Amino acid sequence: MLVISDSPDADPVGLLPCKVPLRHLPSPLFGADEYRLAPLVILDDRSYTAFRLRHMPHRPGLILALADTDDDTVYPQAAAIGAEAVIRTGQDLSWLHLRLHEATGCHYANWEDLLTGPPPPSGS
Template sequence: MNAPILIIAPQLPRELLPTARTLPLLTRELSELTPSEWTSSPLVLAHRMYCSELSSPESGFDRRPGIVVLGEDMDDRLIFSDAAAVGSEAVVMLSEGVPWLVLRMHEATDFRYVDWSAPFNDPGPQPVS
């Protein structure tokens, strides 16, 4: 079995609830996170509030590829420096960036959880009688 996508947040963001039905996700508070979960996950989505702790050498979590920082406030300009400190590949505002994030999550899992038959089974609009 492949490791789930790791979400470091107080709870699963409501914007990602539909995705939880199609992708393996593991939501953890930073205090609950184990080193093996950190290293084995194909993608880590870290809420902005945990960036300073994750980037601290005392955290015990080494820099790794595949980190995306999740933000909520479009006016929070400090998020970008915090994301750089943790080694994030991207910053996504949950209010606007969910479509890109869902694609990135599928990419991280090698598209194993995409129902490829769904687009081809849709009969399309039906004629009105």
């Protein structure tokens, strides 16, 4: 997965708990091939302007991550770059984690934890 973010935060979207390998790059440093070949691309909205200046083509699997929850301009911005979804950082990221696993063929999902759940309470 490619995460494009100019933020100094090591995890601007909140994906550290996810086991899917992520490649974090600032907007000036990712390559066109990386962008094209990544199964999923997450763009931090704080990097939107620099991303637009790169004139990257529309592609499926582009998700815009919104840091400022009061920003109403994000939806026209998402449409302008062809984003498939807008997520808000700090919200429940379950959908995004599932989307990341789906994009990687579920190779990184811990199925034992997902299928078995927590251990049953001991009967005392």
